[in-house]
Amino acid sequence: YDDELAFLAEQVVAAHAQRSELAWRDIGVLTRDNAHAADVYDALIGAGVPVEIVGINGLLRLPEVAEVVATLTLLNDLTANAAVLTLLSGPRWAIGPRDLSLLGQRARELARMGGGRDDDRPVEEQLAALAEGTDPTELVSLSDALDDPGPAAYSEQARARFAELSAELRHLRTFVGEPLLDLVRRIIDVTGIELELAASVQPTAESRRENLDTFVKAVADFQSLDGQVSLPALLAYLQAEDELGNGLDAATPSITDSVKLLTVHRAKGLEWDVVFLPGLCATKFPNTTGRTSWVRGPAVLPSPLRGDADDLPQVEDYTEASLGEYPKRAKEHDATEQLRLGYVAFTRARHEMVLSGHWWKPGRKKPLGPSPYLTAAVEAMSGWGEAPEAWCPPPEGDAVNPVLEDTTVHPWPVEPDGAEVARRHRAAALVRDALAAPELVPLEQVGGLSLEEAELVACWDTELDRLVQEAREARADTVEVPLPSSLSATTIARLRDDPQRLAAELARPMPRRPSPAARFGTRFHAWVESRFGQQQLVGLDEVPGRADAGIDDEDDFRALVEQFNAGPFGERVPAAIEAPFALVLGGQVIRGRIDAAYRDDAPVGGADGLAEGGAPRHLVVDWKTGRGQDADPLQLAVYRLAWAELQQVPVEQVDAAFYYVRSGELVHPTGLPDRAELERLFATP
Numbered sequence: 001y002d003d004e005l006a007f008l009a010e011q012v013v014a015a016h017a018q019r020s021e022l023a024w025r026d027i028g029v030l031t032r033d034n035a036h037a038a039d040v041y042d043a044l045i046g047a048g049v050p051v052e053i054v055g056i057n058g059l060l061r062l063p064e065v066a067e068v069v070a071t072l073t074l075l076n077d078l079t080a081n082a083a084v085l086t087l088l089s090g091p092r093w094a095i096g097p098r099d100l101s102l103l104g105q106r107a108r109e110l111a112r113m114g115g116g117r118d119d120d121r122p123v124e125e126q127l128a129a130l131a132e133g134t135d136p137t138e139l140v141s142l143s144d145a146l147d148d149p150g151p152a153a154y155s156e157q158a159r160a161r162f163a164e165l166s167a168e169l170r171h172l173r174t175f176v177g178e179p180l181l182d183l184v185r186r187i188i189d190v191t192g193i194e195l196e197l198a199a200s201v202q203p204t205a206e207s208r209r210e211n212l213d214t215f216v217k218a219v220a221d222f223q224s225l226d227g228q229v230s231l232p233a234l235l236a237y238l239q240a241e242d243e244l245g246n247g248l249d250a251a252t253p254s255i256t257d258s259v260k261l262l263t264v265h266r267a268k269g270l271e272w273d274v275v276f277l278p279g280l281c282a283t284k285f286p287n288t289t290g291r292t293s294w295v296r297g298p299a300v301l302p303s304p305l306r307g308d309a310d311d312l313p314q315v316e317d318y319t320e321a322s323l324g325e326y327p328k329r330a331k332e333h334d335a336t337e338q339l340r341l342g343y344v345a346f347t348r349a350r351h352e353m354v355l356s357g358h359w360w361k362p363g364r365k366k367p368l369g370p371s372p373y374l375t376a377a378v379e380a381m382s383g384w385g386e387a388p389e390a391w392c393p394p395p396e397g398d399a400v401n402p403v404l405e406d407t408t409v410h411p412w413p414v415e416p417d418g419a420e421v422a423r424r425h426r427a428a429a430l431v432r433d434a435l436a437a438p439e440l441v442p443l444e445q446v447g448g449l450s451l452e453e454a455e456l457v458a459c460w461d462t463e464l465d466r467l468v469q470e471a472r473e474a475r476a477d478t479v480e481v482p483l484p485s486s487l488s489a490t491t492i493a494r495l496r497d498d499p500q501r502l503a504a505e506l507a508r509p510m511p512r513r514p515s516p517a518a519r520f521g522t523r524f525h526a527w528v529e530s531r532f533g534q535q536q537l538v539g540l541d542e543v544p545g546r547a548d549a550g551i552d553d554e555d556d557f558r559a560l561v562e563q564f565n566a567g568p569f570g571e572r573v574p575a576a577i578e579a580p581f582a583l584v585l586g587g588q589v590i591r592g593r594i595d596a597a598y599r600d601d602a603p604v605g606g607a608d609g610l611a612e613g614g615a616p617r618h619l620v621v622d623w624k625t626g627r628g629q630d631a632d633p634l635q636l637a638v639y640r641l642a643w644a645e646l647q648q649v650p651v652e653q654v655d656a657a658f659y660y661v662r663s664g665e666l667v668h669p670t671g672l673p674d675r676a677e678l679e680r681l682f683a684t685p
Helices: 002-018 032-047 063-076 083-088 096-111 123-132 144-149 156-173 180-191 193-199 205-221 231-244 320-344 372-383 418-436 451-475 489-497 499-507 516-531 554-566 632-646 675-682
Strands: 027-031 052-053 259-263 271-277 349-355 576-585 588-600 617-624 654-661 665-667
Touching: 002 027, 002 032, 002 271, 002 349, 027 372, 032 052, 032 259, 032 654, 052 205, 063 083, 063 156, 063 193, 063 205, 083 096, 083 144, 083 156, 083 259, 096 144, 156 180, 180 205, 180 231, 193 205, 193 654, 320 372, 320 489, 320 554, 349 372, 451 665, 451 675, 489 499, 489 588, 489 632, 499 617, 576 632, 588 632, 617 632, 632 654
Parallel strands: 027 259, 027 271, 052 259, 271 349, 617 654
Antiparallel strands: 576 588, 588 617, 654 665
């Protein structure tokens, strides 16, 4: 495994050197998973190759990004012991195993003082349990020990670094309420990561800065599912990307002159002059590890409920024979998916492709062997009269994995580049010498003040500017009220009709008077949903604007149900009921639920059921239970656009109507605004 990584780095350097017109950005390196990408990144960086990791999931394993994520985790959770170890054992603090062991022991002592149980395990096992989060008391915290390390025999450097890190984290926790992007930038400034990379003279420093900038951009673009942008939501998103970020969505590499490193999953649609595909080993690529079947694993989502159910093998019936046949069909489907992924990998190179694999890997007693894809490539080359430049013969039958016998000593924590550190020590010594000889460096005066006094005055000026700004805002005739992160369709109508009143309600929200009629209206929507056998994941009363008033009492409700059953929709099964959507209009997120949507060749109302070209039309219906017919078409226009984008069809193929249940009348408003007209509602005046 290590030999292949070294071979890969040599080949990348050689490819760039042999062709003068070949830039670093014309080289792509594809890996099967993120763990392999992390090792490839280390090998390329060690060889002085500038590398850009494409995709947020690979970035999270880089030291500079991992430090930011660990700090964010600690600001959110004081008991995140793994994050503490990430920081302490990283290149910045570089705390050795002895001091870490003493810190873990101190954390255990503090837990016992707080009422936790005694633990007779070795300190190393206790420290490992803390990092894994498996301690049964859930009270042991390395953060507590960091704040109060106690009288243990720490090294002098470790004790000083514990105090400095503890003070830094306390300072950063005062800014947790800031917007996420501001908080991340503050962490980068306080920890000096960006300054560290800017001061580096290594050829890989620029690409590492680009990787950090890519992470910051990902934070800026982050929007959680429920519209609430919070630190826990960001951390959950990053964890999901790290563990599950293997979709086939195409990546977007930057134009920086650096080698592009990414997983095969994200390489769809991209090309490079030279592509390297390492790790072509049996059972790895294609991956032959079987996934848990939903018929045997209760934690796996059943195939019929998945969004890609049409492309998945299904259980024909629930007999023993059918259930026994399903795993075989699922395995065949997985093999086809792996073949498609292999097609993506083998079609990314414009001119040259370098394939490699390895026999021996850490953690295995037996050799892996070549991947079928690698074997097929060798057979194809043989047909062309070519042969592989290097092909390692298979090991003997009783061969022992040489990786397991490796006794090479590696320093831990990993030490930074020695030449870089020595250069900075020399610069620091020059500064100290200059400070020790003030007569050689005259004290610069700024307006009659020393530099320290001028800095203090500048701080006063900043505070005064803030106070003046607050005073002006307090005396202002107008108050700017920002819109919430997400709006409902009914709120859009209020924004159009009376923005001043909406702003007043947003600035000073007041409780609304309980409405029995609204509760009955909500109950009617729930009844329609249960009528057609679909159950909601979110209660209707939890969705803004879903309470349709106009039902007086229980008798009125039963009469309305009878009227609905006798109407044109009483027996007609919808394609979707209470379909949730999230629509972005002019940068504003609009959320809601569509009462019902139909898709067939004979929509209600006698209109032609086929769109242009013979495609079935779609019909979006909004139930109205009130006695009047004064529904706002704007709400229907939003539902119409949302359904068109959910179904990925032109909006012209979607019809929209209000169904007034009491009268049985289906009203199709004309001239519904399109996306451009709706976005003008949010245009800045």
